[in-house]
Amino acid sequence: MTWISLKLLRALVTMWLVLTFVFFVLRLSGDPTMVLLPDDVDQATRDFYRAKWGLDLPLWEQYTSYLRALLQGDFGVSFRNNLDAFQVVWERVPKTALLGLASIAVALLIGMPLGVLAAVYRNSWLDRIVMSIAVFGFSMPNFFLGILLILIFSLKLRVLPSSGSGTWQHLIMPAATLGTGFAAQIARYTRSSMIEVLSKAYMRTARSKGASLGQRVVRHALPNASVPVVTVLGIKIGEMLGWAVVTETVFAWPGIGRLLTSAVATRDLAVVQCIMIILAFTMVMANMLVDLIYGWLDPRVRVGRRAQA
Amino acid sequence: MTLALVGESGCGKSMTCLAIAGLLPKRGRVAGGALRIEGRDLCALSEKDARTLRRRSLSSVFQDATGGLNPVRSIGWQVAEAVRLRKGATRREAQAEAVRLLGRVGLPDPERRAREYPHQFSGGMNQRAMIALAIAGNPKLLIADEATTALDVTLQAQILDLIADLRESLGMGVIFVTHDLGLVAQNADRVAVMYAGRVVERADVADLFAAPRHPYTRGLLASLPERQRKNERLSTIPGTVPTIDALPPGCTFAPRCPRASERCAADVPEMALGYACHHPLTPAPAPVVRREREYS
Numbered sequence: 001m002t003w004i005s006l007k008l009l010r011a012l013v014t015m016w017l018v019l020t021f022v023f024f025v026l027r028l029s030g031d032p033t034m035v036l037l038p039d040d041v042d043q044a045t046r047d048f049y050r051a052k053w054g055l056d057l058p059l060w061e062q063y064t065s066y067l068r069a070l071l072q073g074d075f076g077v078s079f080r081n082n083l084d085a086f087q088v089v090w091e092r093v094p095k096t097a098l099l100g101l102a103s104i105a106v107a108l109l110i111g112m113p114l115g116v117l118a119a120v121y122r123n124s125w126l127d128r129i130v131m132s133i134a135v136f137g138f139s140m141p142n143f144f145l146g147i148l149l150i151l152i153f154s155l156k157l158r159v160l161p162s163s164g165s166g167t168w169q170h171l172i173m174p175a176a177t178l179g180t181g182f183a184a185q186i187a188r189y190t191r192s193s194m195i196e197v198l199s200k201a202y203m204r205t206a207r208s209k210g211a212s213l214g215q216r217v218v219r220h221a222l223p224n225a226s227v228p229v230v231t232v233l234g235i236k237i238g239e240m241l242g243w244a245v246v247t248e249t250v251f252a253w254p255g256i257g258r259l260l261t262s263a264v265a266t267r268d269l270a271v272v273q274c275i276m277i278i279l280a281f282t283m284v285m286a287n288m289l290v291d292l293i294y295g296w297l298d299p300r301v302r303v304g305r306r307a308q309a
Numbered sequence: 310m311t312l313a314l315v316g317e318s319g320c321g322k323s324m325t326c327l328a329i330a331g332l333l334p335k336r337g338r339v340a341g342g343a344l345r346i347e348g349r350d351l352c353a354l355s356e357k358d359a360r361t362l363r364r365r366s367l368s369s370v371f372q373d374a375t376g377g378l379n380p381v382r383s384i385g386w387q388v389a390e391a392v393r394l395r396k397g398a399t400r401r402e403a404q405a406e407a408v409r410l411l412g413r414v415g416l417p418d419p420e421r422r423a424r425e426y427p428h429q430f431s432g433g434m435n436q437r438a439m440i441a442l443a444i445a446g447n448p449k450l451l452i453a454d455e456a457t458t459a460l461d462v463t464l465q466a467q468i469l470d471l472i473a474d475l476r477e478s479l480g481m482g483v484i485f486v487t488h489d490l491g492l493v494a495q496n497a498d499r500v501a502v503m504y505a506g507r508v509v510e511r512a513d514v515a516d517l518f519a520a521p522r523h524p525y526t527r528g529l530l531a532s533l534p535e536r537q538r539k540n541e542r543l544s545t546i547p548g549t550v551p552t553i554d555a556l557p558p559g560c561t562f563a564p565r566c567p568r569a570s571e572r573c574a575a576d577v578p579e580m581a582l583g584y585a586c587h588h589p590l591t592p593a594p595a596p597v598v599r600r601e602r603e604y605s
Contacts, residue, residue, distance in 0.1 A: 220382070
């Protein structure tokens, strides 16, 4: 179990670094009272709010008192509505989680099979078509694809809602927008790792047993080829969270991405910090999950881990 | 019976085996000839029938056993899969059969070993597992393509004994591919010598070693190190095997052959009486070692 505690410790350090960075950068980038309060407010009112939010203290004191509160589970309050920052953010988490998981599903369900097909029928017309689509898929900027989809499916065909959330129809376009680029990348990684695996000696053994092409691909090649794909997926989850901000904005999807854009714009410090902590936590968890999946996919990793512990 | 297939690197031994096993790489194809198993010609059958026949009656063991086993599947699973594919057994039967086979090839504690993975095995154990996988479903023919080349000498002997033992008890034929003539002498009944994609001489082991008819065979035999000739240079055959896209027009060995004539450069010699040569050596009683000077 040592490797888990080691990982957790490392995760905590990562989250602390992220938090510290965000804390100082936000405070150096402008005074929240200038943004939140109307321009014609007098200095006394400004000072009142500064004192109320603790912005009049030296940076170092602000930082230590924030950390102290954080350790007691207090994320501070939103400047905008005086609500608990964590509450404000947490409300939005399920929406973003839903969008993220749906996009990962799109990326895997489309990307992996296409990559496998391209590798098995390498250099055929099928391979070329799949790879052309993949290049197209990931060179297309996210926001552009989103707007394009809205134009086609909402304005022209009028079959899907252009913004908001609530029904499963609302999910289709944002998930497709966010998932497409990743599907394309997954397809490429799957293809190249699959091509490598297909040339391995054990694939010939499987063939000499009399296993059919489908059996060889699914039972023998895929478990081996998935290992690098899972690695890529783990790294890409962070990237995906970044793109979620854009996608949520395009589709007015009420997740933490959109909350983040508005919170940064209004210097709602506690909210931004809370979001960053949650994002960092998600990343760390995603990477841990990837490690667990490794062990499940590849027995060699299991042994290495046992040896480490 | 064990047929040994010998020849230097690149002469087509492995390709022949792959062709028999139906494992040729994508661009390879069988250009002609016949492959008869149980009286049926594999080349004349439809692809599907040929696959079924192959699955039922022949299997192969290759050089790199560790690479030949899937790293993410347990040994037992891999052997059981072969059992299922060849015999159509249920999962449970196949698992039991796999454990039995692993025991049969001399793995200690097969029940536990079946649950382990290739990286937990040594090279010799993996080769045993490969053999277990190959004899699943009692094949008529086992192709051992350099199956012992990567192993050290003691292991090599053990694996060869195992193959010989299985050949007797299961009644299989064995094609034993090697470039090691010493192994041929000990383990084979008949020998086929290959050169540049063709069999150039075919004989019983004793005859071949006593009186090679093809100059290439004699060259091979003469290049064997022997204890009596301590400080001499080893005899070699000058040149290398021609690649498949640059085969000479007549006898493929002619450019390297000390007995070659003009006829050899033009006519491809047919295989007759066990050798394919226009100027075969007479089965002279003179010892092979004396003639090495012709090649140096």
